[in-house]
Amino acid sequence: MSGDHTHNDSQIESGSRVNDAHKHKDKHKDKEHRHKDHKKDKDRERSKYSNSEHKDSEKKHRDKDREKMKHKDGSVERHKDKEKRKEEKIRSLDGKPKKEKENGFASPPRIKSEPDNDSFYPSPKHEKSLKRERDDDDSEFKPKKIKTENDKKAKKRKQEDEEDIKPKKKTKDKKGEVADGKKKAKKEPEEKWKWWEEERYTDGVKWKFLEHKGPVFAPPYEPLPSNIKFYYDEKPMKLSEKAEEVATFFAKMLDHEYTTKDIFRKNFFKDWRKEMTSEEKAKITDLGKCNFTEMSDYFKAQSEAKKQMSKEEKQKIKEENERLLQEYGFCVMDNHKERIANFRIEPPGLFRGRGDHPKMGMLKRRIRPEDIIINCSKDSKHPKPPPGTKWKEVRHDNKVTWLVSWTENIQGSIKYIMLNPSSRIKGEKDWQKYETARRLKKCVDRIRSQYRDDWKSKEMRIRQRSVALYFIDKLALRAGNEKEEGETADTVGCCSLRVEHIKLYPEKDGQEFVVEFDFLGKDSIRYYNKVPVEKRVFKNLQLFMENKQPEDDLFDRLNTSILNKHLQELMDGLTAKVFRTYNASITLQQQLKELTSPEENIPAKILSYNRANRAVAILCNHQRAPPKTFEKSMQNLQTKIDAKKDQLADAKRELKSAKADAKVRRDEKSKKAVESKKKAVQRIEEQLMKLEVQATDREENKQIALGTSKLNYLDPRISVAWCKKWGIPVEKIYNKTQREKFAWAIDMADEDFEF
DNA sequence: GGTAATACTTAGTATACCACGG
DNA sequence: CCGTGGTATACTAAGTATTACC
Numbered sequence: 001m002s003g004d005h006t007h008n009d010s011q012i013e014s015g016s017r018v019n020d021a022h023k024h025k026d027k028h029k030d031k032e033h034r035h036k037d038h039k040k041d042k043d044r045e046r047s048k049y050s051n052s053e054h055k056d057s058e059k060k061h062r063d064k065d066r067e068k069m070k071h072k073d074g075s076v077e078r079h080k081d082k083e084k085r086k087e088e089k090i091r092s093l094d095g096k097p098k099k100e101k102e103n104g105f106a107s108p109p110r111i112k113s114e115p116d117n118d119s120f121y122p123s124p125k126h127e128k129s130l131k132r133e134r135d136d137d138d139s140e141f142k143p144k145k146i147k148t149e150n151d152k153k154a155k156k157r158k159q160e161d162e163e164d165i166k167p168k169k170k171t172k173d174k175k176g177e178v179a180d181g182k183k184k185a186k187k188e189p190e191e192k193w194k195w196w197e198e199e200r201y202t203d204g205v206k207w208k209f210l211e212h213k214g215p216v217f218a219p220p221y222e223p224l225p226s227n228i229k230f231y232y233d234e235k236p237m238k239l240s241e242k243a244e245e246v247a248t249f250f251a252k253m254l255d256h257e258y259t260t261k262d263i264f265r266k267n268f269f270k271d272w273r274k275e276m277t278s279e280e281k282a283k284i285t286d287l288g289k290c291n292f293t294e295m296s297d298y299f300k301a302q303s304e305a306k307k308q309m310s311k312e313e314k315q316k317i318k319e320e321n322e323r324l325l326q327e328y329g330f331c332v333m334d335n336h337k338e339r340i341a342n343f344r345i346e347p348p349g350l351f352r353g354r355g356d357h358p359k360m361g362m363l364k365r366r367i368r369p370e371d372i373i374i375n376c377s378k379d380s381k382h383p384k385p386p387p388g389t390k391w392k393e394v395r396h397d398n399k400v401t402w403l404v405s406w407t408e409n410i411q412g413s414i415k416y417i418m419l420n421p422s423s424r425i426k427g428e429k430d431w432q433k434y435e436t437a438r439r440l441k442k443c444v445d446r447i448r449s450q451y452r453d454d455w456k457s458k459e460m461r462i463r464q465r466s467v468a469l470y471f472i473d474k475l476a477l478r479a480g481n482e483k484e485e486g487e488t489a490d491t492v493g494c495c496s497l498r499v500e501h502i503k504l505y506p507e508k509d510g511q512e513f514v515v516e517f518d519f520l521g522k523d524s525i526r527y528y529n530k531v532p533v534e535k536r537v538f539k540n541l542q543l544f545m546e547n548k549q550p551e552d553d554l555f556d557r558l559n560t561s562i563l564n565k566h567l568q569e570l571m572d573g574l575t576a577k578v579f580r581t582y583n584a585s586i587t588l589q590q591q592l593k594e595l596t597s598p599e600e601n602i603p604a605k606i607l608s609y610n611r612a613n614r615a616v617a618i619l620c621n622h623q624r625a626p627p628k629t630f631e632k633s634m635q636n637l638q639t640k641i642d643a644k645k646d647q648l649a650d651a652k653r654e655l656k657s658a659k660a661d662a663k664v665r666r667d668e669k670s671k672k673a674v675e676s677k678k679k680a681v682q683r684i685e686e687q688l689m690k691l692e693v694q695a696t697d698r699e700e701n702k703q704i705a706l707g708t709s710k711l712n713y714l715d716p717r718i719s720v721a722w723c724k725k726w727g728i729p730v731e732k733i734y735n736k737t738q739r740e741k742f743a744w745a746i747d748m749a750d751e752d753f754e755f
Numbered sequence: 756g757g758t759a760a761t762a763c764t765t766a767g768t769a770t771a772c773c774a775c776g777g
Numbered sequence: 778c779c780g781t782g783g784t785a786t787a788c789t790a791a792g793t794a795t796t797a798c799c
Contacts, residue, residue, distance in 0.1 A: 341787095342787080342788075342789085344787090344788090346788080346789065351790095352790090353790070353791085354766090354767075354768095354790065354791075357790095400761090400762065400763090401762080401763075402762075402763085405761095405762095408789095410790095411790090411791095412760095413760090413761090413790095413791095414760080414761065414762080415789085416761095416762075416763080418762095418763080426763095426764095429763085429764090430764095433764090478765095478792070478793075479792090479793060479794085480792095480793095481792075481793065481794085483791095483792090488790095488791075489791090491791085491792090493792080493793090521792095522765080522766065522767095522790095522791060522792055523765095523766055523767060523790075523791065523792085524791095525766085525767080560793075560794080561756095561757090561794090561795095564793090564794070564795095575793075575794065575795095576793080576794090577764085577765090577792095577793060577794080622766080622767090623767085624767065624768080625767080625768075627783090629781095629782065629783080632782090633782070633783080636782090705766085705767070707766095707767090708765070708766060708767080711765085711766095712764070712765055712766085713765090735784080735785065736785085737785070737786070
């Protein structure tokens with residue numbers, strides 16, 4: 001396997017590499033920026049992850065980290081700097097589910113399982129029969145061969161679009177079956193609309209009719225009462241309204257650690273000064289001399305007072321919110337009332353990016369009607385801007401799904417108001433996503449064998465592409481788009497990995513060809529993993545790293561656009577992220593099969609489900625900060641466990657004496673007593689076990705977030721099928737919101753569903 | 756062919772809410 | 778009835794991918 005390829009490798013090196021380093025102008029440029037950036041980095045302070053609050057255990061982890069890094073380091077200076085920075089900001093992961101982490105994930109290593117894939121998976125034929133006619137081919141789905149029923153409905157949709165929407169119904173509605181449900185609650189448009197039984201739009205049209213009330217703006221600023229003062233240089237100072245408002249943003253964050261960070265303070269102060277009058281600007285020149293504590297205390301008191309409000313007052317607020325929701329929280333899209341996800345405009349405040357963000361502390365400005373673009377249908381009742389104001393624009397673009405948009409001032413990106421996940425428009429897309437992943441399942445073997453062949457390619461770009469794809473597939477890494485330097489925190493994904501993010505060990509911990517990954521991914525969450533890889537991959541990585549600086553790109557001949565173009569050729573609709581979806585879902589399905597024991601009771605089965613879910617979360621590296629109350633709640637649980645243990649001891653003692661008693665007396669009654677004591681012991685043992693299992697479960701979940709994978713990566717039909725198969729109420733797995741989002745899956749998946 | 760803009764999904768965390776035991 | 782703690786929801790940042798543009 002090896003010899004000749006080593007040869008091959010070196011050929012390539014000499015061939016393409018030399019030019020490589022400088023061929024890509026932009027990449028090169030990038031690097032220079034990055035160097036500069038290092039200096040900046042130095043003054044950057046620790047990120048949220050060094051948070052003081054998760055004290056003990058957290059610190060321990062950190063220390064471990066540090067050791068590890070020392071251990072592995074010993075190189076370049078710059079690197080050290082970086083490492084130091086990393087140490088500080090990184091949220092340590094290891095120390096806990098180590099076994100799982102180290103070999104990637106608990107689930108069977110994918111590559112290894114390749115050979116038996118065929119036996120494991122159902123045949124393609126079977127697959128096909130499961131598919132509904134409107135399945136995947138999504139984009140180029142042709143409306144033709146639809147069941148007549150669908151046909152009618154499709155027609156109906158068209159008709160109705162042309163008419164005026166809501167006033168009518170229940171007349172000659174073709175959906176007679178549903179009609180009466182519609183009637184009873186006039187607000188609820190046809191109880192539960194099964195959009196998944198209807199035909200989808202083709203050719204990029206997203207809707208035919210769209211009407212909504214526009215956004216809800218942030219409440220205007222309310223100036224502070226005059227007795228609440230701001231002090232500059234020990235002296236009280238009355239601020240102009242604008243300056244005061246921005247000051248309150250800072251005051252509200254005062255006990256947050258980040259108000260002590262230089263970058264945060266610098267950015268804040270700069271933007272604050274922009275809001276000041278010229279007199280204020282002249283006077284206030286040093287943030288260090290600003291005293292916001294009175295303001296801060298005032299807000300604390302306010303929120304305290306809010307908590308203490310009477311029930312009636314709270315009720316009133318609740319009702320007002322409900323009213324707002326009813327008025328602005330819904331839209332009509334194609335004849336159906338749909339819930340809007342975020343109808344409130346983001347209020348002004350100080351920007352806090354995640355991780356080590358260069359723009360933290362900047363002022364996120366207030367959005368006015370003049371900033372807002374409204375999207376709705378021409379023939380709808382357009383939302384009115386607040387009195388005396390105008391929208392920036394009203395447009396009628398039915399090729400997009402958003403209702404409202406505006407441009408945000410921190411990154412200059414566009415923000416949108418869109419529909420809830422329970423809406424047709426989101427649901428269809430979600431469904432389609434899983435269908436694409438299922439199509440990948442059918443050809444993943446082919447793709448895998450191809451990229452393995454490509455490891456031997458004589459073209460550098462192809463080798464890089466194939467190794468990157470291997471990582472994306474095996475480790476579920478994100479694609480890794482390039483990002484603008486200095487605009488965001490320094491994070492990477494697969495294609496943007498740098499040499500400094502991996503370490504190669506020909507041999508480590510008894511395993512050959514180990515790659516150690518250590519980088520910050522999305523949301524500055526650390527990815528740390530040690531993975532044994534194929535020799536060829538290892539050799540390739542050595543090749544890619546040769547003659548490079550730590551801050552150089554590992555895959556200098558690759559980016560996400562190249563990769564996705566390639567993937568597109570392998571399978572229609574295939575992109576890098578499909579692998580994550582596919583691997584997450586297939587892992588869940590497989591783990592469920594493996595972990596569910598038929599004889600177990602429902603709680604035990606649910607535990608198995610959670611374990612399967614957790615395997616996926618670990619695979620996808622979905623982490624969370626340990627809940628603030630974690631230690632305490634663990635303690636509570638432990639107390640319960642201890643109490644249960646005592647109880648058990650008591651019960652056992654009683655059993656013993658009952659037995660002794662029975663031995664002496666030998667009568668029915670004492671025998672019965674023994675039996676009942678025995679049962680009691682059993683029951684208590686069971687309860688104890690449950691508690692202990694719960695404790696384990698919680699401990700294992702300390703830093704792992706299950707929600708993200710549940711919501712975004714796991715084909716809900718797998719879970720629904722599992723529930724049906726084992727008689728688990730679906731409510732045990734999905735809460736109300738989740739059931740709404742996955743209504744399509746709950747409705748259509750039966751217990752034989754195979755992903 | 757590369758870059759910027761756009762649209763939409765995925766992400767972790769702050770906070771609201773609600774059930775429950777004292 | 779109240780506080781507590783645990784879950785659900787709100788929020789919005791940060792990704793991915795496609796499209797528009799030059």
